[in-house]
Amino acid sequence: MRLCVAFLMLATLANAPMATGDELPVVDDWSYTLERPSQGWQQSGFDASGWKTAKGGFGTHGTPNARIETEWAENNIWLRKTFEVPEVPARPALLVHHDEDAEIYINGRQVADLEGYTTEYKVVPLSGRDASALRKGSNLLAVHCRQSTGGQFIDVHVIDAEHRPELPVPAAMTKPFKSDMITRWGAEVTADNAWTEYPRPQLKRGQWQNLNGNWDYAITSRDEQATPQAWDGEILVPFCLESKLGGVQRLLLDSEALWYHRTFKVDNTQGERTLLNFEAVDYRCEVFVNGQSVGSHQGGNTPFTLDITDAVKAGENTLVVRVEDDTEEWQLRGKQVRNPNGIWYTRVSGIWQTVWLEQVPASYIEDVTLTTDAKAGSITARVDVDSAQPGQQVRLVVKDGEKTVAQAKGPVGEVAATVPSAKLWSSSSPHLYDLQVTLLDANGDEIETVESYAGIRDVGTKRDAQGNLRFTLNGRTIFHWGPLDQGWWPDGLLTPPSDEAMAYDVEFLKAAGFNMIRKHIKVEPRRFYYHCDRLGMMLWQDQVSGGESPRWTHLAPNPTDADWPAEHHQQYMTELEWMIDALESHPSIVVWVPFNEAWGQHRSVEVANWITDRDPTRLVNVSSGGNFWPAGNIVDQHSYPHPSFPFDRSRFAEFVRVVGEFGGHGYPVEDHLWFSDRRNWGYGGLPKNKQEYRDRYEESLDRLVELKQQGIAGGVYTQTTDVEGEINGLLTYDRHTIKIPAEQLAELHRRLLEGDE
Numbered sequence: 001m002r003l004c005v006a007f008l009m010l011a012t013l014a015n016a017p018m019a020t021g022d023e024l025p026v027v028d029d030w031s032y033t034l035e036r037p038s039q040g041w042q043q044s045g046f047d048a049s050g051w052k053t054a055k056g057g058f059g060t061h062g063t064p065n066a067r068i069e070t071e072w073a074e075n076n077i078w079l080r081k082t083f084e085v086p087e088v089p090a091r092p093a094l095l096v097h098h099d100e101d102a103e104i105y106i107n108g109r110q111v112a113d114l115e116g117y118t119t120e121y122k123v124v125p126l127s128g129r130d131a132s133a134l135r136k137g138s139n140l141l142a143v144h145c146r147q148s149t150g151g152q153f154i155d156v157h158v159i160d161a162e163h164r165p166e167l168p169v170p171a172a173m174t175k176p177f178k179s180d181m182i183t184r185w186g187a188e189v190t191a192d193n194a195w196t197e198y199p200r201p202q203l204k205r206g207q208w209q210n211l212n213g214n215w216d217y218a219i220t221s222r223d224e225q226a227t228p229q230a231w232d233g234e235i236l237v238p239f240c241l242e243s244k245l246g247g248v249q250r251l252l253l254d255s256e257a258l259w260y261h262r263t264f265k266v267d268n269t270q271g272e273r274t275l276l277n278f279e280a281v282d283y284r285c286e287v288f289v290n291g292q293s294v295g296s297h298q299g300g301n302t303p304f305t306l307d308i309t310d311a312v313k314a315g316e317n318t319l320v321v322r323v324e325d326d327t328e329e330w331q332l333r334g335k336q337v338r339n340p341n342g343i344w345y346t347r348v349s350g351i352w353q354t355v356w357l358e359q360v361p362a363s364y365i366e367d368v369t370l371t372t373d374a375k376a377g378s379i380t381a382r383v384d385v386d387s388a389q390p391g392q393q394v395r396l397v398v399k400d401g402e403k404t405v406a407q408a409k410g411p412v413g414e415v416a417a418t419v420p421s422a423k424l425w426s427s428s429s430p431h432l433y434d435l436q437v438t439l440l441d442a443n444g445d446e447i448e449t450v451e452s453y454a455g456i457r458d459v460g461t462k463r464d465a466q467g468n469l470r471f472t473l474n475g476r477t478i479f480h481w482g483p484l485d486q487g488w489w490p491d492g493l494l495t496p497p498s499d500e501a502m503a504y505d506v507e508f509l510k511a512a513g514f515n516m517i518r519k520h521i522k523v524e525p526r527r528f529y530y531h532c533d534r535l536g537m538m539l540w541q542d543q544v545s546g547g548e549s550p551r552w553t554h555l556a557p558n559p560t561d562a563d564w565p566a567e568h569h570q571q572y573m574t575e576l577e578w579m580i581d582a583l584e585s586h587p588s589i590v591v592w593v594p595f596n597e598a599w600g601q602h603r604s605v606e607v608a609n610w611i612t613d614r615d616p617t618r619l620v621n622v623s624s625g626g627n628f629w630p631a632g633n634i635v636d637q638h639s640y641p642h643p644s645f646p647f648d649r650s651r652f653a654e655f656v657r658v659v660g661e662f663g664g665h666g667y668p669v670e671d672h673l674w675f676s677d678r679r680n681w682g683y684g685g686l687p688k689n690k691q692e693y694r695d696r697y698e699e700s701l702d703r704l705v706e707l708k709q710q711g712i713a714g715g716v717y718t719q720t721t722d723v724e725g726e727i728n729g730l731l732t733y734d735r736h737t738i739k740i741p742a743e744q745l746a747e748l749h750r751r752l753l754e755g756d757e
């Protein structure tokens with residue numbers, strides 16, 4: 001009779017006899033379909049010529065003890081394979097690992113109906129009528145597996161229970177999931193037009209050389225230190241190895257190194273220094289010019305510069321970059337994981353932002369850091385000069401359009417200019433002043449001039465009439481209202497397909513009535529912050545997460561931190577400093593967020609105090625939705641699907657209270673899904689129709705309005721776009737479909753912003 005097997009009836013692999021060499025041959029070659037087949041699919045005579053073929057087992061990475069050869073993440077899979085039996089064994093059995101329910105057929109006869117799931121391979125004996133289904137010679141094994149939630153896996157073999165075989169170890173997965181989805185901007189990307197904009201908008205020089213375009217690439221063993229003699233093909237920089245736009249779509253294993261190669265020309269090297277700039281490389285890299293190592297970098301999210309003057313020559317030069325990327329471990333990597341699932345996405349390796357060259361004088365302006373004072377109407381520029389010489393000075397010119405409105409001059413260091421009747425930067429009126437910063441020699445002659453810009457504004461807090469702390473901008477109360485913005489793209493992954501595409505997201509959100517974006521555990525290309533500056537979009541900027549996490553206790557008393565080794569904490573702090581240093585002059589950034597939830601949360605008070613001392617011009621949200629420590633300025637609750645907050649006035653009285661994530665209402669748009677035939681999801685389950693989706697959104701807004709009246713000062717809705725299988729965006733992942741029109745969203749949001757000063 002057919003077996004209906006529960007867990008207690010299964011014999012574990014550990015108790016089965018080990019192989020002796022007489023086992024039945026292992027066959028891993030299957031035909032499969034994800035669409036319900038017609039009747040008779042389990043019979044030998046069924047025509048399965050239209051089915052796909054692949055090696056088993058099938059499932060998602062992370063499922064316990066699963067040997068995955070082929071990724072399967074849909075609700076159902078139907079499988080068929082033929083196998084040879086030289087002699088029918090005396091004790092035939094199934095060797096099976098299933099998650100979840102599995103129906104198993106031999107030569108058309110159902111021999112097992114397995115409910116629930118296993119966490120390892122089990123031996124299921126066949127006897128009587130079920131055993132008689134097996135015959136000498138060719139046999140057909142057919143399987144249907146159903147899955148509803150969590151990890152999933154199916155693999156089945158017919159074995160001799162007296163001689164259990166050792167199953168082969170699957171090869172490492174080197175191909176990411178490939179979707180047909182592409183944005184309209186991605187469809188227009190070529191090697192000639194890939195990210196041609198000047199990448200550093202707050203320190204601009206007139207002359208520069210863009211090194212984006214097709215590079216040679218190769219993948220070698222990580223042990224290999226010599227530059228490859230042959231290359232595997234071309235990759236389109238600045239798009240990562242795994243992305244569609246990069247043209248490779250290959251996963252980099254932690255046992256491998258990724259190499260890049262190209263040539264570039266320099267017309268003249270006399271009296272000038274040549275700087276090679278990388279906007280971001282994930283994660284560790286070493287750079288070689290003309291065979292000479294010119295520097296290395298560890299950290300995948302922020303820009304860095306290498307002075308290659310001593311290695312470069314006039315004429316043609318060779319550039320090689322070697323990259324290693326572990327993705328997980330202690331690396332700060334945000335939403336990247338080795339095995340994407342749920343809220344975790346495809347990994348990103350290698351160069352993923354613009355690479356460029358510039359030539360500068362022997363003594364040059366290395367950095368310009370801007371701070372402003374709204375009450376005084378002043379702009380202060382801290383100018384760092386590399387190889388500064390005695391007697392050098394800095395001149396700052398402030399312009400409003402073509403008109404010079406202020407200027408100042410002083411020794412290298414800080415110089416400040418006050419603008420009469422200054423126009424302040426705000427969400428509703430994001431005025432920007434153009435700046436010219438000039439380095440002068442001891443005789444007052446110009447060495448070089450760089451261009452920048454500034455928005456004059458102050459960020460703070462104050463109490464309302466009921467004693468609740470509120471956010472302020474230029475002394476006026478403002479409710480922070482924005483989306484969680486992941487910044488992922490179906491074609492470029494972490495890299496937007498173009499500057500225009502990146503600006504589109506901000507422009508849509510502005511038109512939809514948001515005044516803030518929470519930039520979620522990603523550092524964007526620097527031009528993103530320029531677009532937020534010019535459009536008047538405030539930003540909460542997250543630090544990229546990674547490393548070990550403590551137990552997540554939310555806002556409960558007596559929180560805990562993870563215990564990080566000193567070397568990994570130091571790397572975290574180094575990368576945090578790099579992020580702040582790269583972005584601190586942008587007026588749009590008003591809040592720093594070092595931790596999200598409890599991901600990698602450690603030394604919370606120490607980190608919050610360090611940021612406050614490092615940048616007293618902004619507020620600190622020590623852990624958005626994470627374990628609450630009395631540090632920084634903000635207490636932040638995450639609540640799905642609808643917003644809520646555990647008011648505790650005694651503990652939270654000195655902090656601005658916000659709901660830093662809520663919503664996540666999912667809505668699938670046919671033909672615009674990353675996974676067209678897999679489970680897609682949103683918080684609270686998916687609505688039955690578009691009206692229910694909108695009703696849920698409006699209910700969340702109703703609740704947030706009530707919370708605002710009780711003292712909540714800001715809210716963050718999850719999220720701007722769908723991302724992979726997470727379909728809770730206001731836009732589809734390809735930005736093709738707007739689920740609720742911007743003008744309707746703006747009208748819905750109007751009541752949230754009522755009462756701002």
